[in-house]
Amino acid sequence: MEKTLEIKNLSVVRTEKKQSTLILTDVGFSIYKGELFCLVGESGSGKTTLALSIMRLLPKSFRIISGEIRVNGTHVLEISEHLMRSVRGEKISIVFQDPGAYLDPLFTVGVHLREAARGKTDNQQELISLALKEVGLEPEIQSAYPHQLSGGQQQRVMIAMALINKPQLIIADEPTTALDILTTRQIINLLNEIRLKHHPGMLFITHDLKLAASIGMRIGIMYRGHIVEIFRPGKEKPNHPYANILMGTIEGKDIKWDLDTDIFEFNRQEIVGICPFFERCPEKGQVCKRNIPFLWRDGQTGIRCIKYE
Amino acid sequence: MKKFFQRLKNHSRIAYFSFWFLLLFYFVSFFADLLAPYHFDHQFRNKPYHPPTKIHFVDSDGNFHIRPFVYNFVIDDPVFRTYKEDYSLRHPLKLFVKGDERRIFFFFKTNRYLFGVDQPAGIFLFGTDTYGRDIFSRILYGGRISLSISLIGVLISFTLGMITGGIAGYFGGITDQILMRFVEILMVFPSFYLMLSLRAMFPLNLSSIQVYLLIVMILSLIGWAGLARIIRGMVLSLKEEDYVLAAKSLGLSNWRILLFHIFPNTFSYTITALTISVPGYIIGEAALSLLGLGIQEPYPSWGNILSSTIGNLRVMGDAPWLLLAGIFIFVVLINFNLLGDALRNVLDPKNW
Numbered sequence: 225m226e227k228t229l230e231i232k233n234l235s236v237v238r239t240e241k242k243q244s245t246l247i248l249t250d251v252g253f254s255i256y257k258g259e260l261f262c263l264v265g266e267s268g269s270g271k272t273t274l275a276l277s278i279m280r281l282l283p284k285s286f287r288i289i290s291g292e293i294r295v296n297g298t299h300v301l302e303i304s305e306h307l308m309r310s311v312r313g314e315k316i317s318i319v320f321q322d323p324g325a326y327l328d329p330l331f332t333v334g335v336h337l338r339e340a341a342r343g344k345t346d347n348q349q350e351l352i353s354l355a356l357k358e359v360g361l362e363p364e365i366q367s368a369y370p371h372q373l374s375g376g377q378q379q380r381v382m383i384a385m386a387l388i389n390k391p392q393l394i395i396a397d398e399p400t401t402a403l404d405i406l407t408t409r410q411i412i413n414l415l416n417e418i419r420l421k422h423h424p425g426m427l428f429i430t431h432d433l434k435l436a437a438s439i440g441m442r443i444g445i446m447y448r449g450h451i452v453e454i455f456r457p458g459k460e461k462p463n464h465p466y467a468n469i470l471m472g473t474i475e476g477k478d479i480k481w482d483l484d485t486d487i488f489e490f491n492r493q494e495i496v497g498i499c500p501f502f503e504r505c506p507e508k509g510q511v512c513k514r515n516i517p518f519l520w521r522d523g524q525t526g527i528r529c530i531k532y533e
Numbered sequence: 534m535k536k537f538f539q540r541l542k543n544h545s546r547i548a549y550f551s552f553w554f555l556l557l558f559y560f561v562s563f564f565a566d567l568l569a570p571y572h573f574d575h576q577f578r579n580k581p582y583h584p585p586t587k588i589h590f591v592d593s594d595g596n597f598h599i600r601p602f603v604y605n606f607v608i609d610d611p612v613f614r615t616y617k618e619d620y621s622l623r624h625p626l627k628l629f630v631k632g633d634e635r636r637i638f639f640f641f642k643t644n645r646y647l648f649g650v651d652q653p654a655g656i657f658l659f660g661t662d663t664y665g666r667d668i669f670s671r672i673l674y675g676g677r678i679s680l681s682i683s684l685i686g687v688l689i690s691f692t693l694g695m696i697t698g699g700i701a702g703y704f705g706g707i708t709d710q711i712l713m714r715f716v717e718i719l720m721v722f723p724s725f726y727l728m729l730s731l732r733a734m735f736p737l738n739l740s741s742i743q744v745y746l747l748i749v750m751i752l753s754l755i756g757w758a759g760l761a762r763i764i765r766g767m768v769l770s771l772k773e774e775d776y777v778l779a780a781k782s783l784g785l786s787n788w789r790i791l792l793f794h795i796f797p798n799t800f801s802y803t804i805t806a807l808t809i810s811v812p813g814y815i816i817g818e819a820a821l822s823l824l825g826l827g828i829q830e831p832y833p834s835w836g837n838i839l840s841s842t843i844g845n846l847r848v849m850g851d852a853p854w855l856l857l858a859g860i861f862i863f864v865v866l867i868n869f870n871l872l873g874d875a876l877r878n879v880l881d882p883k884n885w
Contacts, residue, residue, distance in 0.1 A: 279781075279782055281778060281781050308784075309784040309785070309786060310784060311784070312781070312782055312783065312784035313782065313783040317782065317783075318782045320775065320778075320779060320782075322775065325774070325775035325776065326775045326776050326778070327776055327779070328779075328794055328797075328798070329776075329798075329882060329883060330797045330798055330800075330882055331797075339780070339783055339785065339793075342785075369882045371882065371883050382779075385783065
């Protein structure tokens with residue numbers, strides 16, 4: 225199978241006031257052509273950092289210290305900034321969380337779409353109306369300003385901008401978080417339709433495991449900058465204790481673990497030579513106090529837990 | 534454009550009125566050659582400190598005339614320069630009257646103006662100055678300099694401020710440090726003394742065009758520093774906006790993002806700052822002229838018309854019409870401020 229996105233050993237560090245924190249540790253997975261890969265994790269677990277690393281748009285305080293990202297064979301981390309610009313929007317595009325904030329309030333939808341399709345001068349208008357049709361918007365919407373649109377419409381515009389150049393990889397960074405349940409459904413269906421039609425690899429980032437389980441072909445679960453498990457929902461049950469707890473929450477089980485810890489403070493603590501989930505794990509033991517590698521089962525799914533080593 | 538006027542009108546009637554009022558001022562001073570009854574350096578040697586001419590409909594015998602007319606003023610007391618009207622002859626007001634030949638915009642010649650009266654009477658709506666020059670005509674001509682200096686000066690300092698502040702804010706780091714320290718050096722000097730010393734670097738006997746350009750340069754050189762700092766601050770916060778990240782994710786270059794996505798978002802502030810700083814240029818020019826460093830006689834500007842009265846209290850008391858140029862400055866300033874205030878809201882799409 226053709227790999228659209230391949231990430232190997234990616235580690236990202238954030239330096240703030242001369243103090244460095246690992247935000248992503250040894251992240252590695254692949255997305256195949258036409259696949260919908262969901263990335264699930266709590267706030268602060270590094271999902272957005274991962275998305276921005278792929279785009280090479282990390283803020284200045286972040287630095288990629290090791291790893292390799294390939295999009296359709298292109299080494300994203302090694303090409304020049306100039307070349308990278310032609311990759312952004314052309315080969316990889318991204319749909320953001322809060323569409324209202326990610327659309328420039330001064331420009332009409334038409335201007336936004338023309339910016340997205342600026343490389344295609346000869347059939348630009350044609351592409352724009354095609355993209356608008358695909359996301360289910362009327363061509364008249366081009367003269368509207370972002371604040372005149374509903375949240376769902378804004379997100380559709382963002383999606384139209386993302387797919388106008390037929391990218392090989394679409395990253396959707398919590399695209400439905402700001403939307404209500406029905407609109408969420410519509411947007412998810414829309415993304416799925418696009419995926420089935422154009423076969424881009426799709427990285428769907430969400431904190432909603434239930435949603436991910438209902439749409440994803442594979443789910444990667446992130447915890448404190450680590451991918452702790454990748455599994456196929458529906459076909460197999462997750463095995464990692466953290467994944468179990470998460471699944472428990474959506475099944476309505478009563479779970480016992482500390483919810484009092486300040487997540488953000490907690491996430492910043494350095495975790496070296498220890499399982500990242502150690503403090504909160506209900507099944508922890510002395511053996512967990514060492515580096516635990518990510519173990520692939522069949523090259524597509526895997527787990528980071530000592531019990532399965 | 535039509536929508537813009539509609540919004541401006543809906544937002545504030547006063548600002549809408551200000552806009553047309555300012556446009557009228559610009560129009561009138563642009564066509565001063567046709568509208569002014571006399572050329573700015575045309576002297577009536579026998580009519581110094583002539584009071585504003587009264588326009589009559591009723592003559593000295595009590596008869597009504599449909600056509601307005603003026604009487605010739607003759608000197609009553611040459612020492613105190615008091616005038617009285619000579620009732621022997623009526624001089625009716627005429628439209629498109631013939632007079633001395635003038636050049637319009639350096640190309641066309643004309644000898645007909647909008648209105649006037651036959652010699653020896655004169656129509657001096659705002660009176661005359663020491664040399665018997667018509668103040669009304671001089672204010673029309675002076676508006677050309679005062680109003681255009683402010684517009685050109687604002688555009689220059691606006692451009693400088695946008696570019697410097699934008700680059701400093703967007704690229705940050707060492708670029709930011711160097712540019713902002715330079716701006717601060719400019720700002721530590723009290724602007725008025727900086728203006729004077731800059732003017733002092735150039736000789737006094739320059740031609741009027743040279744002086745004009747020089748003043749524009751000096752004023753805009755002083756004005757851009759503050760704007761640059763504010764733009765820098767705005768760009769600094771705007772570049773962290775999500776839509777800038779979105780623009781980057783579309784693969785736009787830094788310059789394109791700065792020019793097409795960040796700058797337009799500063800406009801709501803800069804346009805207001807722009808219109809509010811226009812008065813500063815008019816006053817700056819007036820201040821230079823007042824000290825004899827600005828536009829030189831016989832060329833009029835509102836500043837030097839006003840300056841000819843300062844320092845001579847007797848003139849101020851006896852010929853108060855010489856202060857009318859100050860009222861023109863005042864009115865234009867108020868209108869610019871009103872317009873600037875309203876523009877900020879009108880140009881923000883969120884208010885549409």
